[in-house]
Amino acid sequence: DAGVIQSPRHEVTEMGQEVTLRCKPISGHNSLFWYRQTMMRGLELLIYFNNNVPIDDSGMPEDRFSAKMPNASFSTLKIQPSEPRDSAVYFCASSPDGSNTEAFFGQGTRLTVV
Amino acid sequence: DAKTTQPNSMESNEEEPVHLPCNHSTISGTDYIHWYRQLPSQGPEYVIHGLTSNVNNRMASLAIAEDRKSSTLILHRATLRDAAVYYCILDYGGATNKLIFGTGTLLAVQP
Numbered sequence: 488d489a490g491v492i493q494s495p496r497h498e499v500t501e502m503g504q505e506v507t508l509r510c511k512p513i514s515g516h517n518s519l520f521w522y523r524q525t526m527m528r529g530l531e532l533l534i535y536f537n538n539n540v541p542i543d544d545s546g547m548p549e550d551r552f553s554a555k556m557p558n559a560s561f562s563t564l565k566i567q568p569s570e571p572r573d574s575a576v577y578f579c580a581s582s583p584d585g586s587n588t589e590a591f592f593g594q595g596t597r598l599t600v601v
Numbered sequence: 602d603a604k605t606t607q608p609n610s611m612e613s614n615e616e617e618p619v620h621l622p623c624n625h626s627t628i629s630g631t632d633y634i635h636w637y638r639q640l641p642s643q644g645p646e647y648v649i650h651g652l653t654s655n656v657n658n659r660m661a662s663l664a665i666a667e668d669r670k671s672s673t674l675i676l677h678r679a680t681l682r683d684a685a686v687y688y689c690i691l692d693y694g695g696a697t698n699k700l701i702f703g704t705g706t707l708l709a710v711q712p
Binding site for chain 2: 491520522524529535590593
C-alpha cells in the first residue's frame, strides 16, 4: 500500500478563497483523522471519522472549516473563506478500528494563505 | 482527560542508548500508552505502544512502571536519523484510537 496520500502537498492561496485539502486513507482502515500543526499550537486534532461517519468535530476551529468523507477511500477538508491564520500544515491519518492500533499519517499539506 | 508530561528537549550521542521519560499520573486503567515521533518536515510516525507490560519492537523498547503512572521509551543505539520530536500519548480508548498530541520531547543526537 502507498500509505496515506494527501494532496496537494503545498497550497498557496489568497485570503477569502476556498481551499480544499484531500486525503486517501489506507485501504481497509475504518478511522480517519484530520490534524493541523502550527508552531504556536502544535498538533491539533480537528475531526475524526469512523466508518465514514464524523464522530467528533469539536476540534474544528470555526464554521469556515468543514470536512466530509463520502466513501471509505476519500476525505476532504474545506476552508471557506480562508484567512491568513489558517496557514499551517494539515495532516491526515488513518487507522484500523480499536485503541490498540497504529495510526498512519500522510506527508501533510502545507497551506499558506496570503 | 488524562495528560502526559515530557521534558521539552534532550540530547544524546550517536551510538548511545536514549531514555525518554513520560509521566502520566492520571492514566486510567484502559488507556494505552502510545509513542510517536515526527522527523523534520514529515508527518508523525508510530514507534511503539503498550498497556501494562514492557514492549519491544525493532525500533525501540517501552518500559511501563508497575503503577502505570510513568513510562520510558528506550532507543538502544541512537543514530542521527533518530533526531525528532517524540510524543507520548494516552489513547482515550473506545472504538477509535483518538490521539491527542502534547508538545513532545525534541531529541537532538550529536555525532
